[in-house]
Amino acid sequence: MTLLEARGLTYAYPGGVAALSGLDLRVERGRRLAILGPNGAGKTTVLLHLNGTLRPLSGQVRLDGAATGYSRADLSAWRRRVGLVLQDADDQLFAATVAEDVSFGPLNLGLDDAAARQRVEEALAALRIEDLAQRPTHMLSFGQKKRVAIAGAVAMRPEVLLLDEPTAGLDHHGSVHLLAVLEQLEAMGTTLVFTTHDVDLAYGFAHEVALFEGGKVLAQGAAVAILADADLMARAHLQAPFLLELGLKARRLGLLAEDDMLPRDRFEALRLLERAAAGLLPVTPPPSPKCSRR
Amino acid sequence: MSPVDRVAHLNRWRHRSLGEKATLALGMLLLAIILPPYPAAGVVAAVMTVAALAGARVPARVWLACAAGPTGFLLVGAVSLMVRVDAGGLGLAPGGVAAAAGLAARSMAGVTCLLFLALTTPATDLIAGLRRLGVPAEITEVALLMYRFLFLLGDTAMAMDAAQAARLGHVGPRRRLRSLGGLIANLLPRALDRARRLEVGLAARGWDGEMRVLSNPARLSAPGLAVVLLLEVGTAVLGVTLS
Numbered sequence: 437m438t439l440l441e442a443r444g445l446t447y448a449y450p451g452g453v454a455a456l457s458g459l460d461l462r463v464e465r466g467r468r469l470a471i472l473g474p475n476g477a478g479k480t481t482v483l484l485h486l487n488g489t490l491r492p493l494s495g496q497v498r499l500d501g502a503a504t505g506y507s508r509a510d511l512s513a514w515r516r517r518v519g520l521v522l523q524d525a526d527d528q529l530f531a532a533t534v535a536e537d538v539s540f541g542p543l544n545l546g547l548d549d550a551a552a553r554q555r556v557e558e559a560l561a562a563l564r565i566e567d568l569a570q571r572p573t574h575m576l577s578f579g580q581k582k583r584v585a586i587a588g589a590v591a592m593r594p595e596v597l598l599l600d601e602p603t604a605g606l607d608h609h610g611s612v613h614l615l616a617v618l619e620q621l622e623a624m625g626t627t628l629v630f631t632t633h634d635v636d637l638a639y640g641f642a643h644e645v646a647l648f649e650g651g652k653v654l655a656q657g658a659a660v661a662i663l664a665d666a667d668l669m670a671r672a673h674l675q676a677p678f679l680l681e682l683g684l685k686a687r688r689l690g691l692l693a694e695d696d697m698l699p700r701d702r703f704e705a706l707r708l709l710e711r712a713a714a715g716l717l718p719v720t721p722p723p724s725p726k727c728s729r730r
Numbered sequence: 731m732s733p734v735d736r737v738a739h740l741n742r743w744r745h746r747s748l749g750e751k752a753t754l755a756l757g758m759l760l761l762a763i764i765l766p767p768y769p770a771a772g773v774v775a776a777v778m779t780v781a782a783l784a785g786a787r788v789p790a791r792v793w794l795a796c797a798a799g800p801t802g803f804l805l806v807g808a809v810s811l812m813v814r815v816d817a818g819g820l821g822l823a824p825g826g827v828a829a830a831a832g833l834a835a836r837s838m839a840g841v842t843c844l845l846f847l848a849l850t851t852p853a854t855d856l857i858a859g860l861r862r863l864g865v866p867a868e869i870t871e872v873a874l875l876m877y878r879f880l881f882l883l884g885d886t887a888m889a890m891d892a893a894q895a896a897r898l899g900h901v902g903p904r905r906r907l908r909s910l911g912g913l914i915a916n917l918l919p920r921a922l923d924r925a926r927r928l929e930v931g932l933a934a935r936g937w938d939g940e941m942r943v944l945s946n947p948a949r950l951s952a953p954g955l956a957v958v959l960l961l962e963v964g965t966a967v968l969g970v971t972l973s
Contacts, residue, residue: 528931532854544936
């Protein structure tokens with residue numbers, strides 16, 4: 437079911453640089469969507485359209501099938517349902533302590549103090565940062581700030597959470613932890629949309645990929661189908677994820693049956709290698725490499 | 731972040747109520763101003779120093795470093811009270827030494843009071859306190875944001891400074907001045923840009939022009955306040971009877 441949709445968006449920043457030129461995008465409920473593209477493709481700009489921060493020059497954003505309005509009341513109802521986390525957490529944290537900062541959104545929803553406090557506790561627990569509650573916001577590490585910024589959006593219980601480059605700048609451990617937390621949020625009913633230029637992240641984490649280039653979506657569809665399309669990926673100046681390439685090659689060589697799962701993470705890839713070495717695999721090569729996942 | 735800020739956040743009295751700390755610091759400041767400097771100024775300075783070092787466990791190193799700046803400034807000011815310039819040239823002013831000593835003592839006492847407050851109470855607590863006292867939100871919000879931006883811009887400036895130094899931008903006074911100019915000119919658009927992005931971030935969380943957050947200020951403890959008032963009465967009695 438389409439929750440949020442962009443139709444024919446065009447936008448140019450003051451100064452005339454075209455950022456979006458006729459962009460279409462669909463966000464389906466419960467389908468993790470990666471907005472994938474090179475730097476300067478318009479990824480952040482489209483996120484800012486999806487929560488009404490920027491208003492398109494033409495085209496429209498639709499929420500639950502109805503075109504969105506830009507009045508104060510409309511915007512506030514819209515942002516209640518669609519949360520946004522900026523790439524630089526420092527752009528978002530303003531209050532003295534973590535708990536105070538996270539309470540900002542809930543209070544803006546009009547909740548009373550007790551309900552807002554409840555939301556803060558819930559959001560801090562969801563991000564597993566309860567221990568930071570009383571910490572001043574300028575005494576946090578980069579990864580901690582990131583989680584606090586996400587908690588600030590999560591405390592408003594949005595249906596859709598837009599994340600701009602969520603793992604950018606995080607170390608391996610930090611990204612793994614963050615993705616686990618996001619998965620948990622999704623299990624609780626939040627639809628995740630994130631921008632990235634990292635094809636491996638899009639392959640490993642997204643259900644669906646919208647491939648961006650030059651202010652347009654070149655294609656949107658199941659992650660594997662898009663990422664395995666060499667022509668499309670070349671047009672977006674991106675390379676196929678290594679694990680996907682490995683899996684497809686294994687299929688072509690007959691090391692992986694046509695209906696077997698392609699490896700999604702390093703453990704699955706290593707297992708594939710072990711099974712291939714043990715010779716426990718089908719001998720007849722499949723006719724043509726096609727993506728069967730999903 | 732600055733050592734002052736760090737100590738303000740990590741000292742033992744961080745979670746004592748602002749009411750107690752402010753009553754102590756501002757009450758003592760008032761006593762230092764209205765009572766004759768001898769011996770009240772000494773008593774005030776001693777009480778505040780003991781309260782900060784032994785009570786709040788402010789590191790002595792930080793306490794002395796923070797006091798050093800204003801002390802130098804005060805001494806220069808006091809010296810100018812001691813001398814007079816007239817037709818006969820430079821000479822000691824009549825009663826100048828006593829006036830200078832009194833002024834210096836009184837000012838030092840005042841400095842310890844304010845230092846105590848600055849080193850035991852984070853700036854954000856002070857701002858929140860002003861808000862509770864009825865200072866308009868417009869003023870306290872701007873103060874809060876300025877405080878927050880201070881650290882962000884400070885970090886940016888430091889990074890730019892290091893980048894300039896790495897490209898030999900600080901070799902010689904001429905080039906250093908040029909680099910400094912470039913740094914300052916660069917900081918303004920960055921600050922504006924950051925402000926714009928902060929606005930986007932706040933709007934995404936439903937900001938409607940007022941920055942409400944949940945805060946739970948420490949409760950005023952009656953025994954604590956009683957101790958503070960006793961100290962002040964004691965200082966006042968000492969100051970009046972011994973002068």
